[in-house]
Amino acid sequence: MLSSSRFSLKFLKQFLCHFFGYFFLTSLILTICQLKAETLEQFSQDDWRTYGGNLSSHRYSSLDQINADNFEDLQIAWRFNTDSLGPRPDGLYSATPLYVDGVLYTTAGTRRDVVALDPGTGELLWMYREDEGDRGLAGARQGAGRGLSYWESSDGQEKRLIYVTPGYRLIALDIHTGRPVQDFGINGVVDLKLNFDQDLDPLDNGIGLNATPLIVDDVVVVGAAHRPSTDVRSKWSARGYVRGFDVRTGKRLWIFHTIPLKGEFGYESWEGKAEENGNVGVWSQMSADPQLGLVYLPVEMAAADYNGYNRPGNGLFGESLVALDVHTGERRWHFQTVHHGLWDWDLPCAPIIFDMQKDGKVIKALAQPTKSAFLFVLNRETGDPIWPIEELPVPQSESKYEDTSPTQPFPTWPLPFDRQGVTKDDLNDLTPSLRAEAEVLVERYRLGPIYTPPALGRPDGVLATLMLPSQVGGANWPGGSFDPISNRLFIHSHTAVAELINTPEDMLPFNRGPEGELPELNNAAPGLGLRTRRGQTFLQGTIPIIKPPYDRITAYDMNNGELLWQKAHSTTEDHIRNNPALIGVEGVDRLGAYGRIFIGTLTTSTLLIAGEGAVHTNEQGQKVALLRAYDKDTGDDVPGTIEMPAKQTGSPMTYLHKGKQYIVLSVTYEGEKSGAEILAYALP
Amino acid sequence: MCNLKVLNFIRRIKSALALKVLTWINLVTISFTLLLAMLSACVYSQEVKFREAHATRGQDLYYTHCISCHGEALSGFDQAPALAGPKFFSSWQKASLQSLVSKMSSMPPDQPESLLQSQLVDILTYILWFNEFPMGHDELTDDPKKLNEIYFCIKEC
Secondary structure, X not given: OHHHHHHHHHHXXXXXXXXXXXXXXXXXXXXXXOOOOOOOHHHOOOOEOOOOOOOOOOOEEOOOOOOOOOHHHOEEEXXXXXXXXXXXXXXXXXXXXXXXXXXXXXXXXXXXXXXXEOOOOOOEEEEEOOOOHHHHHOOOOOOOOOOOEEEEOOOOOOEEEEEEOOOOEEEEEEOOOOOEOOOOOEOOEEEOOOOOOOOOOOOOXXXXXXXXXXXXXXXXXXXXXXXXXXXXXXXHOOEOOEEEEEOOOOOEEEEEOOOOOOOOOOHHHHOOOHHHOOEOOOOOOOEEEOOOOEEEEXXXXXXXXXXXXXXXXXXXXXXXXXXXXXXXXXXEEEEEOOOOOOOOOOOOOOOEEEEEEEOOEEEEEEEEEOOOOOEEEEEOOOOOEOOOEEEEEOOOOXXXXXXXXXXEEEEOOOOOOOOOOEOHHHEOOOOHHHHHHHHHHHHHEEOEOOOOOOOEEOOOOOOEEEEOOXXXXXXXXXXXXXXXXXXXXXXXXXXXXXXEEOEEOOOOOOOOOOOOOOOOOHHHOOOOOOOOOOOOOEEOOOEEOEOOOOEEEEEEEOOOOEEEEEEEOOOOOHHHHOOHHHOOOOOOOOOOOOOOOOOOOEEEOOOEEEEOOOOEEOOOOOEEEEEEEEOOOOXXXXXXXXXXXXXXXXXXXXXXXXXXXXXXXEEEEOOOOOEEEEEEEEOO | OOOEEEOOOEEOOOOHHHHHHHHHHHHHHHHHHHHHHOOOOOOOOEEOOOOHXXXXXXXXXXXXXXXXXXXXXOOOEOOEOOOOXXXXXXXXOOOEHHHHHHHXXXXXXXXXXXXXXXXXXXXHHHHXXXXXXXXXXXXXXXXXXXXXXXXXXXXXX
């Protein structure tokens, strides 16, 4: 009886939802599309051969079949569910597929299988699966990863797909058969935990990679990623050196020590502690300029994320953009974006490479978006700033053990693409009562400008420092996109606060024990009772303490650095929109999605396209996330939005297959309905 | 005029008879709600009860098995979702506590199925405490059948 009653209830609810869902769907008016025939041959690109669309990371396509006149007519052409490809469903499917010679390739599922799909139907053509056992399960970066890299020989006879497994092995597959290339490494595999200038246990879980390698000419450049490094003991983690491998043989060609060895440039910046520190990997995507022979590495920070007691100095090449000769690994130049970081503001994404038209000259430039919402614009040949970047004084730590940098670099131009630092002017004022609540709540926290360091924890002190942008950004791993015709750059960013945890007042610099053992931490010791809660920065339980919008897209003219437009991107999430405190409040339908979302944009010759990173409930009671398109000149919404069944997690790409343009992206479900799939959209 | 507001987890353990009656009442209520507001909702009863000692046990387990990916603030990282905050509640709306416990059983990724049901419930209790559910004097059951009857829920007013 119990189960049948529940069944009846469930059935009726489903029936009603479906009935009204179909009612609304069938009442939609479909318009007839008009295809534009404009093409720009010089940027014609039917294929999509790298994660970022090209080595410049433009995420751009000259295709124009899908445009403002017909965007609202897009329909799901096919979908590919990845849940069965691995021991559990993917929790954040971040891959962008490649389209090469009429076939779609990507990684999928938590085993990070490689699949070849029919681009017109989604049919599985072949699959390659590696079961790495405990090694794979112990990898620092799980899940499907961001996808594959493609290489073909100059005569076009050899074509390979290359990727890094969860267990940190580099594998080369024959693109036609999906089988490992036997003359690459050992039977198609290079063990990345070997030949690494450090000794690592194969089952060590401290290192891995979910980014795609970058292939420039015949060199495969591979970075390294680590587990989260909030624990101060993580300074003893593996080092995130970057290596170049021969794409034909898998032989290591060079290694770049992101933490310099004694005698190497930058060693002194660690003030004698270089040997005692780890991390400093490149977990983001990279870019390259093959004509200059340079690869650009966005390097992460040193461990630990919020405590620098054991890493005095600026710690090169932490949080630096480094240009290497791709054939030798020799450093050409570097630019450090954060000195002695205490905020987890790693460089998160590939720099965008472009040729700037300035004062009648062409300047080889690049633009590096950051988590801290700056856009560092540099000459990519020399590393010199295009516009002045000033070293300005910043707040200093109260701890005598923290070697806070006295200054940090501030680009004078372009303007930041998101808010930086927190004052009372940033508090939520959607209603007077929310503003009043925010003013009370904020008394628990320390406020300050960007680069305010962690406070010392005292019994009567503040709970934490409010940090804006948060450690999620600003920008994050999806990075931006770029229109090379108009030299316009587009970047999605978050506006969210994080609690920058206090440094315990009694904490001292620490060392390993006499037997090399790690020190115990008070905060992990059992028997101390429940600790302080964090993350309580919401009003009425669900509304962020700061003003909206909570995610946005910004457009720049990269010839002069002008910010062209900026716009809230996502529909307001249910838990904010339905809060009783906002009943009757106008203008709250598009406040943006708050917090941990990851949105990459796609630029075509006609549109800027991006999905939402969070779901909301539509009029039919369905959880949906919208696929949106914008006018590139104005940021105006293109008529119509497409309802997706889950949030965008993998940045969209596009291709032309048998005369039809497709837009493909990865989405991930959350909560009880977990899992991920690839969605392909096309015109009817 | 009915509106939605987010509540904490809601407990719904009832006798079979009471459940039958209430379920039909709920059925009618929800049907009208759907018709009028095009919104779906589920019903609720009393608050979850758990003891501080239970959450403390869960904290110890969390710091041993979970913190390296989900973080001290339960804010998540990469593949590891956030386990606190309104977005977490929203994504688990209408799901039972046991469905979350079942998902937790595949964790940590390098040692799936290694934690006992009782340990997973300990960690769940810590998550509840972290999300400011009020503590009481009762232990939260670790019986999967009973946990299947406790839901994340939206409340109609």
